Amino acid sequence: xxxxxxxxxxxxxxxxxxxxxxxxxxxxxxxxxxxxxxxxxxxxxxxxxxxxxxxxxxxxxxxxxxxxxxxxxxxxxxxxxxxxxxxxxxxxxxxxxxxxxxxxxxxxxxxxxxxxxxxxxxxxxxxxxxxxxxxxxxxxxxxxxxxxxxxxxxxxxxxxxxxxxxxxxxxxxxxxxxxxxxxxxxxxxxxxxxxxxxxxxxxxxxxxxxxxxxxxxxxxxxxxxxxxxxxxxxxxxxxxxxxxxxxxxxxxxxxxxxxxxxxxxxxxxxxxxxxxxxxxxxxxxxxxxxxxxxxxxxxxxxxxxxxxxxxxxxxxxxxxxxxxxxxxxxxxxxxxxxxxxxxxxxxxxxxxxxxxxxxxxxxxxxxxxxxxxxxxxxxxxxxxxxxxxxxxxxxxxxxxxxxxxxxxxxxxxxxxxxxxxxxxx
Amino acid sequence: xxxxxxxxxxxxxxxxxxxxxxxxxxxxxxxxxxxxxxxxxxxxxxxxxxxxxxxxxxxxxxxxxxxxxxxxxxxxxxxxxxxxxxxxxxxxxxxxxxxxxxxxxxxxxxxxxxxxxxxxxxxxxxxxxxxxxxxxxxxxxxxxxxxxxxxxxxxxxxxxxxxxxxxxxxxxxxxxxxxxxxxxxxxxxxxxxxxxxxxxxxxxxxxxxxxxxxxxxxxxxxxxxxxxxxxxx
Numbered sequence: 001x002x003x004x005x006x007x008x009x010x011x012x013x014x015x016x017x018x019x020x021x022x023x024x025x026x027x028x029x030x031x032x033x034x035x036x037x038x039x040x041x042x043x044x045x046x047x048x049x050x051x052x053x054x055x056x057x058x059x060x061x062x063x064x065x066x067x068x069x070x071x072x073x074x075x076x077x078x079x080x081x082x083x084x085x086x087x088x089x090x091x092x093x094x095x096x097x098x099x100x101x102x103x104x105x106x107x108x109x110x111x112x113x114x115x116x117x118x119x120x121x122x123x124x125x126x127x128x129x130x131x132x133x134x135x136x137x138x139x140x141x142x143x144x145x146x147x148x149x150x151x152x153x154x155x156x157x158x159x160x161x162x163x164x165x166x167x168x169x170x171x172x173x174x175x176x177x178x179x180x181x182x183x184x185x186x187x188x189x190x191x192x193x194x195x196x197x198x199x200x201x202x203x204x205x206x207x208x209x210x211x212x213x214x215x216x217x218x219x220x221x222x223x224x225x226x227x228x229x230x231x232x233x234x235x236x237x238x239x240x241x242x243x244x245x246x247x248x249x250x251x252x253x254x255x256x257x258x259x260x261x262x263x264x265x266x267x268x269x270x271x272x273x274x275x276x277x278x279x280x281x282x283x284x285x286x287x288x289x290x291x292x293x294x295x296x297x298x299x300x301x302x303x304x305x306x307x308x309x310x311x312x313x314x315x316x317x318x319x320x321x322x323x324x325x326x327x328x329x330x331x332x333x334x335x336x337x338x339x340x341x342x343x344x345x346x347x348x349x350x351x352x353x354x355x356x357x358x359x360x361x362x363x364x365x366x367x368x369x370x371x372x373x374x375x376x377x378x379x380x381x382x383x384x385x386x387x388x389x390x391x392x393x394x395x396x397x398x399x400x401x402x403x404x405x406x407x408x409x410x411x412x413x414x415x416x417x418x419x420x421x422x423x424x425x
Numbered sequence: 426x427x428x429x430x431x432x433x434x435x436x437x438x439x440x441x442x443x444x445x446x447x448x449x450x451x452x453x454x455x456x457x458x459x460x461x462x463x464x465x466x467x468x469x470x471x472x473x474x475x476x477x478x479x480x481x482x483x484x485x486x487x488x489x490x491x492x493x494x495x496x497x498x499x500x501x502x503x504x505x506x507x508x509x510x511x512x513x514x515x516x517x518x519x520x521x522x523x524x525x526x527x528x529x530x531x532x533x534x535x536x537x538x539x540x541x542x543x544x545x546x547x548x549x550x551x552x553x554x555x556x557x558x559x560x561x562x563x564x565x566x567x568x569x570x571x572x573x574x575x576x577x578x579x580x581x582x583x584x585x586x587x588x589x590x591x592x593x594x595x596x597x598x599x600x601x602x603x604x605x606x607x608x609x610x611x612x613x614x615x616x617x618x619x620x621x622x623x624x625x626x627x628x629x630x631x632x633x634x635x636x637x638x639x640x641x642x643x644x645x646x647x648x649x650x651x652x653x654x655x656x657x658x
Contacts, residue, residue, distance in 0.1 A: 166657045187658065241656070250657055251573045257658060305575060312572045312579045316565065319487075364562065370569040421481070 011085050021118040023047065023056035023142060025126060028107035032128040033067045035242045036060070037076060039126060039133050044079055046138030051146070057118060058084045059111045063103025085114065105212045108220075109202070116198050122146055124192040132240040133190075140234045140285045141192040148284075151196050151229035154221065155188040156283060157239040160292045161387055161395035165380045166257060168399055170351055173406035177413075178265065178272035179225040182280045182403075184233060187217040187257070197224060206267070215260025222264050226271050235285035238292050254376060255369040262358040273414055278407060292392070299388075302381030303337045309374020316371045320357040325349055332378075342382040344405035350375055352413040360420055454526035462519020466512035473511055477504040549598040556594025560587045592616065 025043050029036055040058060047056045060073050076084065108125065115123045122145040126133060144150040167185055175186040193201075200223060206212045211219055224231060265272070310317075310333050318326060328346050335341065354372050358365060387395045477483075482504045499505045521539075525532040564587035571579030596613040599605055605612075 163656055164658060253658060308575065308577065308579075309572050312568060316569065363565070367565050367569050370566075370573060373573050 014085060015114065015117065018057060018118060021055040021057045022121045023051060023054055024111060024115040024118065024120040024123045025056065025058045026108060026111035026123060027058060027060045027126050027128055028063065028104045029060060029065060029069050029128040030063045030103055031065045031067045031069060033065070033069045033072050035131060036069050036128055037072045039128060039130065040073060040076055040084070042133050042135050043126070043138055046135030049135050050139035051142065057114070059114055060084065061103065061107030061110050063106065105207070105216045108216055109207060112198055112202050116202065121195055122192055123198070125190060127189040129241050130190070130239065131242050132238060137236050140236055141190065144232050144234060144284055145192055145194045149230060150232045151194040152224035152231045153192040154183060154185065154231070154233050155190050155236040156184055156233040157188070157236055158292045159239070160295045161390065161392050162295050162297060162384055163292065165383070166254065166376070169347065169376070169379050169383065169402065170258070171261065172399070173403040174261065174351065175222070175225070176278050176403050177406040177410050178268070178275065179222065180275040180278040181225055181231065182278055183221070183231070186221045189217060191220065193224065197229060200227060211260055211263045214256045215264060218260050219264050222268060226268055232282045232284050235283065251370060251373050254373055255366060258369050258372065259365060262355045265355055266359045269417065273417070297384060299381045299384040300337050302377045302384065303340045306340070306374050306378030306381060307333050309378070313371050313374060316363070316367070319362055320368065321350065321353050325353065338385065340378070340382050340385060342379050344402050345409060347379055348406050348409040349412060352409065352416065356416050356420055451526045455523040458519050458523040458526060462516050462522070465519070466515040469515055470508045470512040474504060474508045477507060545602055549601045552598045552601060553594055556590065556597070560590035560594065563590065
């Protein structure tokens with residue numbers, strides 16, 4: 001009977017006793033003792049308040065915490081109607097530093113199996129380092145699936161115009177261009193999905209690969225985008241994280257995120273080459289949006305990083321980018337530091353060419369993605385300068401324009417993807 | 426007496442003619458070996474060139490970091506260079522065969538020496554090939570890493586790294602071939618030791634101020650993340 005063989009004997013017995021549940025909350029953890037108990041309390045409160053009468057199970061999959069996270073969860077008192085299962089998931093070949101939660105992939109797989117065994121209708125995955133999760137967040141994520149028939153729910157956080165730049169300049173426009181759906185934050189970290197997605201996720205042939213380990217949030221989203229599933233976005237207000245000692249530097253984050261994104265892009269090439277145009281995805285939720293925390297950065301320093309990259313990495317870039325793109329980058333860098341502008345079409349082609357070089361293994365992939373960092377900093381500097389006096393709403397208009405340019409450049413991507421060796425001056 | 430002269434002349438003529446008759450097959454074999462090897466070299470060159478072009482060998486080589494080979498190749502094509510090397514090796518073997526047809530003792534001796542030396546040559550070539558690959562790979566990694574650490578002289582560091590590795594590689598290869606004897610080792614030790622000593626002296630003594638100024642101008646802070654609340658993802 002026991003379908004979930006990775007569970008310890010006592011937890012497995014509890015699972016059999018439970019029999020069924022409508023809601024599963026997946027909570028992976030790794031040294032999150034400062035936040036985990038608070039999240040479990042918020043989840044329980046949310047379930048009690050908004051989903052009273054529905055059987056729910058919180059599944060905490062810990063990947064070897066050494067700071068007492070496991071004990072903290074174990075000491076939480078039991079509560080009627082909300083079971084708490086806890087297990088240690090073995091993480092194979094852990095890579096540190098890592099931009100996400102180590103063992104998240106293994107935790108997700110175990111949660112999916114538990115959800116399938118219990119016949120859950122909705123599965124909500126949460127990040128253990130969030131301090132902004134409220135009981136209301138649980139409702140916002142779960143209700144669209146339980147009450148409105150959506151299959152995949154992604155969060156929409158209120159963020160400062162300069163916050164989440166990788167999302168703004170690469171993830172969001174690229175996912176929209178490839179899959180034809182307007183998702184503003186495709187890699188939100190938290191998400192909910194219906195039972196319709198359980199089996200497709202479990203059947204996916206990428207478990208155990210680097211994509212599964214580093215890109216859990218990416219492939220789960222794109223899998224939903226590739227199928228006949230109903231998607232929606234929910235406003236969850238602002239997002240705040242607990243300070244973490246294991247957050248890697250920007251270069252490592254970029255290598256892991258872009259590597260996963262490009263890998264996933266290669267896997268889904270047959271699908272996205274057929275997609276034309278794009279459609280909006282409904283935005284739900286009426287959470288009052290507090291003003292996102294203001295972030296500041298020095299655009300001149302970013303521009304200088306871009307110029308340093310251009311001076312030193314020109315030979316490396318020339319293996320990836322066609323001459324005309326290099327010429328335009330050169331031209332852009334000659335502008336005064338306070339007026340550097342990377343045109344949208346140029347930026348799109350740069351991203352597309354790097355995706356193609358990743359697929360063709362033009363050079364070592366780590367070197368390739370490392371060489372992308374100065375370009376990203378150049379874009380961020382250019383965007384920061386352009387939107388220096390803009391409000392968040394005006395910046396949003398600017399980002400929408402970037403997304404549209406991505407879409408208009410899609411034929412370039414398809415053409416290069418299909419015939420990478422064709423003459424391209 | 427005239428008869429004796431005549432007999433002696435005839436005998437020497439007979440010896441010459443016998444010698445020529447004995448040498449003719451060898452000469453013919455030599456000519457044939459040369460012609461056949463030239464023909465074989467031409468055919469191999471033709472097939473190899475087509476194959477390499479089909480495999481986009483030149484482009485691939487450039488991507489693997491051997492862009493420098495393009496400059497020294499005939500017609501800026503490393504494929505042509507490979508074809509020429511292979512065809513000359515075939516012609517060389519043809520020449521050895523041709524010589525063997527004429528003078529077997531000397532050539533056999535030469536061949537034995539050559540085959541004794543061949544494994545060393547192959548190992549040395551492998552050392553150079555993999556050493557160059559490693560040098561270029563590490564140099565690119567260092568370059569990218571140094572740029573991302575905002576080090577102004579990233580290219581210089583990468584080039585120094587590459588050339589140090591290449592010097593070690595070539596020194597190893599020459600040592601393996603037995604060329605230069607101890608001179609290579611001594612020169613390498615002097616060069617390497619000299620570089621390290623110069624750097625140590627530069628840091629410790631004469632260039633102290635210069636090094637300090639250089640280090641001060643290097644902005645080694647990681648890519649700008651000026652605000653704790655800023656998240657790129």
